[in-house]
Amino acid sequence: MNITQALIGEHVLILKGLEFLRIARNKIEQNQHPPKLFFQKAVPFFRNYADKYHHYKEEFLMFGFLAQKKEGQLDLEIGSLRHQHENGRQFLTRLERSINGYEMKNEIAITSLLENLASFISVLSRHIYREDNLFFPMVEHELSVDEKATLLKQFEIEEEKLNKNNPIENNLELLKEMEKLIDMDEE
Numbered sequence: 001m002n003i004t005q006a007l008i009g010e011h012v013l014i015l016k017g018l019e020f021l022r023i024a025r026n027k028i029e030q031n032q033h034p035p036k037l038f039f040q041k042a043v044p045f046f047r048n049y050a051d052k053y054h055h056y057k058e059e060f061l062m063f064g065f066l067a068q069k070k071e072g073q074l075d076l077e078i079g080s081l082r083h084q085h086e087n088g089r090q091f092l093t094r095l096e097r098s099i100n101g102y103e104m105k106n107e108i109a110i111t112s113l114l115e116n117l118a119s120f121i122s123v124l125s126r127h128i129y130r131e132d133n134l135f136f137p138m139v140e141h142e143l144s145v146d147e148k149a150t151l152l153k154q155f156e157i158e159e160e161k162l163n164k165n166n167p168i169e170n171n172l173e174l175l176k177e178m179e180k181l182i183d184m185d186e187e
C-alpha cells in the first residue's frame with residue numbers, strides 16, 4: 001500500500017462521518033432535534049480520528065517532508081491545507097460548546113451548532129476532495145520510490161504510537177454509534 005492510498009482509505013471513514021453530520025444538519029434545518037448524544041459521539045470521532053490521527057500524519061509527516069524537499073515551492077498549497085485543518089478544529093470546538101444549550105433547546109445554541117456544523121461539513125468536504133484529486137496525485141508524482149518508502153515507514157511508526165493512545169477500534173465504534181443514533185432518530 002502506498003502512502004496516499006492509506007490516507008484516502010482514512011478519508012472514506014471521515015466522509016462517512018460527514019454524511020451522518022449532513023443528515024443531522026438537514027434535520028435541524030427542518031426544525032427536528034437529533035439527540036445530544038449523537039453530537040457527543042461525533043465530536044470525539046472527528047477530534048480523535050480525523051484530526052489527531054489523520055491530520056496529524058498529514059501535517060507532521062507528509063507536509064513536513066514535502067516542504068523540506070521542495071524548499072518552499074509548495075508553501076501555498078500546504079499552507080492552505082493546514083489552514084483548513086485549523087478551521088475544522090475551531091468549528092468543532094465551537095460546536096462542542098453549544099451542545100448543552102442545544103439540548104435545552106436554547107435558540108442561540110441551536111443556531112450556533114447549526115452554523116458550525118454546516119461550516120465544518122463544507123470546509124472538510126472540499127478539503128478532502130482537493131487532497132484526493134489534486135494534492136495526493138501531486139505527492140505521488142513528486143516523491144521518488146525511496147522517499148515514499150521512507151515516509152511510509154515513518155507513517156507506520158507513528159501510527160503504532162497514535163494507536164496506543166487512541167485505538168482505532170474506539171473510533172470505529174464512535175462512527176457506528178453515530179450511525180445508530182442518527183438512524184434511530186429517523187424512525
Ligand SMILES: [Fe+2]
Pocket residue numbers: 055058081085127131
Ligand atoms: Fe488534510
Ligand SMILES: [Fe+2]
Pocket residue numbers: 007011054055058128131
Ligand atoms: Fe486528509
